[in-house]
Amino acid sequence: MAGRSSRAELPLFPLSTVLYPGGRLELRIFEPRYLDLVRECTRDDRGFGVCLILAGREAGEPALPAAVGTLARIVDFHYGADGLLGIVAEGAERFRVLRTRVRADGQLRGEVGWWPEVPEVPVPVELALLQTIAERLVEAMAPQWKHAPRACYDDARWLGYRLAELLPLSGDERQRLLELTDPLQRLAELRDILPRFQKA
Template sequence: MTNFIPIFPLGIVAYPGEQLNLHVFEPKYKQMVAECVAEGKPFGIPAVVDKKVMEYGTLVKVEKVEKLYDNGEMDIVTRGEKVFRVLELVQQIPDKLYAGAIVSYPENDMSVSERLREEVLHGVRELHAILQVHKTFSKPDPQLMSYDVAHHAGLSLSEEYNMLHLFYEVQRLEFLKQHLHKVIPMMAEMERLKERVKLNGHFRNLSAGDI
C-alpha cells in the first residue's frame, strides 16, 4: 500500500509503539500538526542523519495536545505506529507550508525469539549497571520488543536508523545483541580505567603476595 503523508523530518529515530513528546514551534509544523489533530490524521517522522532526510521513518499519531500556547505553539504527545519508506518527497503542496511524501509500508515480521530477547535484556541491564543508570520499562519482560529497548542500548543515531529498516524482530534483536557484545567490554574497561585514575595519588594498602 502507498499513500501520501505530511512529514516532520527530525534528527531522531522514532520507533513503532514509542511515545514521543514534541514541542512544535515552526509555522509550517504548527499548521501541519493543527490539521492532523483536527482531522485525526497521522504524520511521518523521517529520520535526518548527517543533515540528510533518510529513506525510512515512522508514522506517528497525535495522542494528546498537552499544551496550546497563545502563539500557536504546541506541546504534543505522539505514538509511533509503523515504519514507512519514502518513495518520493513532495516539497511543495498547494496552500501548505509543510512538505509531504509518497510512502509505502514494508511488511514487518514481529515473531520473537525468547532466547534472543532474554539475552538482549540481560545485556541492556548489564550495560546500565556498568554506567550506574537506573531504568525501568513500562512493560513486563515477556512483552518487550526490540523497539522498546533500542533507545536504552547506547546506539548511535546511525545505528538506531540502521535498526529501523530491519523488518524481522529476530534480526533487530540480533542487531542489539551484537551491539551490546561489542560495547559492554568497552564500557567495563572505561569504568576500570576511571577507578585506576581515582586511585592515583592516594595511599593504598598493597601487597606483593607471598613471595
Template structure:
C-alpha cells in the first residue's frame, strides 16, 4: 500500500462513493485555487462529508473517511468560477488535517476494502429488492427523479444484476443507486468490506420499505 500523501481536500455536504459522478460548481476563492492546482497538475483531490457546519466559509466538522476524486472535465468561466465533473476513484482515510491555506489539505492514506465475496444469489436478490422498491415508489409518485434519471438508474440496475465485477466495485455501484441521505451514504462508504456494505444497504432499504408502507 502506498504511503500517506498530502492531498487537496474538498469537504461537501454529501459523501462521494468510488465510481460515482461528482458535478461541481466552484465559486469560493479557496476552491478556485484548488481547481487551478488540480487541473494544472492533473492531480486528484479528496472529498469528505461535512458532518456539521456549512460548505461555505469554513468552520465545519469533517468526516475522517472520504474518497479521491479524479477530474474528468472542467471549464473556468470568465468571472473566475469553475464548472467541473469528477469521478470517485478510491476510498481514503484522513490521517491528519493540515492548515486550510490556501485551501483545505490533509495527509491521507488509501483505505481499500477488506477481502469479502458476495454470492451471485445475494447480488441478484438485492438488485431485485431495489428494483421492486423503485417500482413501488414510482406507483405512488415518490420517485424523486425525472423520467430520464429513473430510466438511467433502471438501466444501471439491470446491468448490475448480470455484472461479474469484483465485490468491492459492485457494492459501491449498487450503493450509489440506493435512495439514501448523506449519513446513510457515508455509512455505506465506511463499511469495512463489501459484505458488510451490503448489510448497510439492506438496513437502508428496510427504512425505505417502511416509508413506502411495504413493511
C-alpha cells in the first residue's frame, strides 16, 4: 500500500457474514442501491467495504455495520437464470469505519482508516494440528483452496482466516477473529474452540 492514503471513503455493504482477507464472497444483487454500488466499483476499478450487520437486515433500511470490516474487490460477475446479477468478490485489506453517512438512495458510505498489513508469521509446531484440520475442511468444503500452495498452510495469517471462515462459528465469533491483530492469537483461540466440534 505504498503511497496510499491512510483513509478513504468506501461504499459499505453490511452483510450477515464476515469476509476475511483472501476470502471469497458470492452475492446476488437486486436492490437498486447495490446495483449502483457494483456499477460504481466496476467503472472506477475500486472495491467496497463488507461489514457484519450488528442491527438491521441486509435488505430494506440501512443496517448498522460493525466497526471493522474488509475491502472486497469484484473479480467476476454473471446473470443467473432468475435474471439477477451475481458477483464474486475477494477479501483484501481490513479497515476501521470512522464515520458513516447514508446517501439519498439508501446506500451506506463510510470513511475508513486502513489497518496496517500484518507480516507473514510461521505456524509454530504446537499449532500444527490446525494445518491438518484446515486441509480436511478445504477438501470437504472449499474447492477454491484445494490447490493452494503448501506455503499458505505455513502462514499463520492465511491459516487463521481460512479456519475462521470454514468452521461453524457464530457471527460474533467470526467478527472477533477478524478484529484480532496477532495471527498467532487467532490460531490459539481457534484451537481452544475446536473441542466444541468434537464428536462425543
